[in-house]
Amino acid sequence: MKNKFFLLLALAVVSVSYLACKPKSLTNAVSGDAAAKAYVAPGQYDQFYNFVSGGFSGQLSVYGLPSGRLLRVIPVFSVDPEKGWGYSEETKPMLNTSHGFVPWDDLHHTELSQTNGEVDGRWVFGNANNTPRVARIDLSTFRTAEIIELPNSAGNHSSPFITENTEYVVAGTRFSVPADNVNGDVPINTYKQNFKGHLSFISVDTAGHMDIAFQIRCPGVNFDLSHAGKGPSHGWFFFSCYNTEQANTLLEVNASQKDKDFIMAVNWKKAEEYAKAGKGTKVPVNYTINRYDDKTHSSTSISKKEVIVLDTKELTDICYMMPCPKSPHGCDVDPSGEFIVGSGKLAALIPVFSFTKMQNAINNKEFDGVYEGINVIKYESALHGEVAKPGLGPLHTEFDGNGNAYTSFFVSSEVVKWNIKDLKVLDRASTYYSVGHLCVPGGDSRKPFGRYLIAYNKITKDRYLPTGPELAQSAQLYDISGDKMQMILDFPTIGEPHYAQACPAELIKDKSVKIFKIEENGHAFATKGEKDARVVREGNKVHIYITSIRSHFAPDNIEGVKLGDEVYWHVTNLEQDWDVPHGFAVKGATNAELLIMPGETQTLKWVPNKVGISPFYCTDFCSALHQEMQGYIRVSPANSNIPLKWSLGEAVPPPSGEEKM
Numbered sequence: 001m002k003n004k005f006f007l008l009l010a011l012a013v014v015s016v017s018y019l020a021c022k023p024k025s026l027t028n029a030v031s032g033d034a035a036a037k038a039y040v041a042p043g044q045y046d047q048f049y050n051f052v053s054g055g056f057s058g059q060l061s062v063y064g065l066p067s068g069r070l071l072r073v074i075p076v077f078s079v080d081p082e083k084g085w086g087y088s089e090e091t092k093p094m095l096n097t098s099h100g101f102v103p104w105d106d107l108h109h110t111e112l113s114q115t116n117g118e119v120d121g122r123w124v125f126g127n128a129n130n131t132p133r134v135a136r137i138d139l140s141t142f143r144t145a146e147i148i149e150l151p152n153s154a155g156n157h158s159s160p161f162i163t164e165n166t167e168y169v170v171a172g173t174r175f176s177v178p179a180d181n182v183n184g185d186v187p188i189n190t191y192k193q194n195f196k197g198h199l200s201f202i203s204v205d206t207a208g209h210m211d212i213a214f215q216i217r218c219p220g221v222n223f224d225l226s227h228a229g230k231g232p233s234h235g236w237f238f239f240s241c242y243n244t245e246q247a248n249t250l251l252e253v254n255a256s257q258k259d260k261d262f263i264m265a266v267n268w269k270k271a272e273e274y275a276k277a278g279k280g281t282k283v284p285v286n287y288t289i290n291r292y293d294d295k296t297h298s299s300t301s302i303s304k305k306e307v308i309v310l311d312t313k314e315l316t317d318i319c320y321m322m323p324c325p326k327s328p329h330g331c332d333v334d335p336s337g338e339f340i341v342g343s344g345k346l347a348a349l350i351p352v353f354s355f356t357k358m359q360n361a362i363n364n365k366e367f368d369g370v371y372e373g374i375n376v377i378k379y380e381s382a383l384h385g386e387v388a389k390p391g392l393g394p395l396h397t398e399f400d401g402n403g404n405a406y407t408s409f410f411v412s413s414e415v416v417k418w419n420i421k422d423l424k425v426l427d428r429a430s431t432y433y434s435v436g437h438l439c440v441p442g443g444d445s446r447k448p449f450g451r452y453l454i455a456y457n458k459i460t461k462d463r464y465l466p467t468g469p470e471l472a473q474s475a476q477l478y479d480i481s482g483d484k485m486q487m488i489l490d491f492p493t494i495g496e497p498h499y500a501q502a503c504p505a506e507l508i509k510d511k512s513v514k515i516f517k518i519e520e521n522g523h524a525f526a527t528k529g530e531k532d533a534r535v536v537r538e539g540n541k542v543h544i545y546i547t548s549i550r551s552h553f554a555p556d557n558i559e560g561v562k563l564g565d566e567v568y569w570h571v572t573n574l575e576q577d578w579d580v581p582h583g584f585a586v587k588g589a590t591n592a593e594l595l596i597m598p599g600e601t602q603t604l605k606w607v608p609n610k611v612g613i614s615p616f617y618c619t620d621f622c623s624a625l626h627q628e629m630q631g632y633i634r635v636s637p638a639n640s641n642i643p644l645k646w647s648l649g650e651a652v653p654p655p656s657g658e659e660k661m
């Protein structure tokens with residue numbers, strides 16, 4: 001145990017010293033034509049969209065490549081006052097969970113939808129690590145369209161990876177925990193007996209709607225990352241597992257004891273068959289599915305009460321363990337679907353497994369015992385080979401479609417290119433510093449687009465102008481079209497980037513929604529023309545049906561609201577022109593703004609707490625007379641009898657006797 005501890009310590013020291021010394025020849029790392037390669041002239045489009053997880057920001061950001069220009073931050077799991085996400089009445093349900101409204105999460109991985117194993121540009125999925133959920137973002141609107149919660153899970157990390165026709169999105173739990181329907185009030189040191197790891201298989205229909213098809217109950221370990229098989233291995237899924245020691249404390253030591261942990265291979269086709277044949281158990285749980293509808297411009301939460309669970313203890317031919325050195329993190333499948341790469345954080349080599357050999361080993365029962373009821377395949381039987389002395393601290397691998405793999409090394413801060421067939425190291429490139437995930441456009445699909453590699457670094461230290469104790473997170477772009485990787489750009493990112501995906505702009509750009517048609521607006525409180533603008537009182541609720549168009553609101557003078565009222569501003573943007581959102585804000589709102597797209601209706605709840613006049617205005621500079629786009633609302637005491645009145649363009653005559661007030 002002491003030795004292990006020293007190994008960890010040594011790694012830590014190496015990592016610190018790597019960070020501490022800035023390479024002397026830093027300028028040499030970037031050669032003369034780098035700027036030209038990353039340059040996209042003003043007015044020109046980038047070649048690729050890059051969808052980058054925002055880590056603890058909970059959001060997903062979209063960059064253009066090769067320029068590294070930030071195009072958009074899409075709110076997903078965290079509220080975003082800039083866009084009213086989680087603040088407008090329409091978007092609040094999107095953040096509902098069985099725990100109630102959750103305003104934040106930690107988004108680690110993005111995955112583009114695929115057809116026949118190729119990126120198809122319909123959706124991008126993201127995972128919430130903390131309160132386990134999976135989101136689907138629609139790439140015609142660049143908005144979060146659906147969020148599903150995952151019961152029996154904690155730390156949804158090996159997620160949201162997909163099968164080659166997006167049949168399933170998969171989500172494996174990082175933290176094993178007692179299942180939701182059993183008494184979880186147990187001593188923490190009963191991990192081995194009471195803690196279980198659940199893998200969720202989320203079905204996705206052609207409209208993109210998600211639901212949990214089934215879960216697989218596994219022994220309590222930490223599931224870290226995963227990837228689906230493809231081509232010949234379609235029908236299988238691979239998950240890296242660490243903490244097969246089943247420690248519940250001081251994991252940095254206690255979960256680093258064994259020389260090998262596992263990659264778990266899951267025959268999901270078989271599991272699917274079992275689920276359909278009723279071999280699972282229907283288990284009571286609580287989870288929500290939240291959906292946003294672009295016709296009603298509103299979202300709804302559905303609460304679900306049951307999930308089908310298949311148990312690996314009973315169904316012994318759905319899961320197999322492949323021993324993998326040592327505390328594996330990344331688990332990546334090459335474009336051919338034949339090779340599975342495990343990146344052991346503490347391993348001094350990279351094992352590459354062969355799907356064909358794994359199948360033969362299973363058929364010939366070449367097992368090396370049983371782990372918690374799951375057959376363990378002999379290491380040598382499934383092994384294609386090992387990449388020798390690749391670097392320190394391997395984390396993730398991507399592929400270029402030309403037979404090469406690229407693995408990130410956190411400790412030695414480098415990307416290493418190697419050949420998948422003969423496992424020879426071909427090239428290495430430094431990263432600044434401590435690289436985590438990598439992305440090649442289409443790099444985990446059957447058809448990578450190659451050309452670029454992006455390294456997502458955990459630490460930037462001295463790469464940018466200092467900004468106090470917290471520094472920008474960083475991505476670095478490499479041209480990989482030649483034999484040697486060439487660094488061409490650094491660009492800061494929003495939040496901490498984990499996994500990212502990229503695809504050619506052509507797959508997405510022409511489908512981009514420009515406006516919502518006003519005649520198709522099915523929102524219950526839509527106002528489709530100024531003549532319908534009105535204010536309606538229902539008890540202490542006041543509904544303001546208000547429109548915006550350059551450059552006024554209708555109505556813009558409102559009276560008759562009283563203290564104790566709940567005011568709902570239902571703002572419909574009447575514009576039918578691309579890139580003309582209007583914003584909406586009212587003084588003193590303990591809320592955010594609204595940002596309303598052309599043809600859309602969004603609602604801000606406002607509970608005034610002071611008598612007097614409150615101005616409201618458009619927050620988005622929409623025209624030369626944007627500063628004129630404003631209005632006033634009068635709030636009277638609770639017992640006042642000022643009648644409801646609204647107007648635009650006419651001076652509301654003060655009721656008699658009020659002039660001198």
Ligand code: RUQ
Nearest residue numbers: 108436437498499
């Ligand atoms: S992680 S740096 Cu995907 Cu959360 Cu590997």
Ligand code: CUA
Nearest residue numbers: 618620622626
């Ligand atoms: Cu509308 Cu500014």
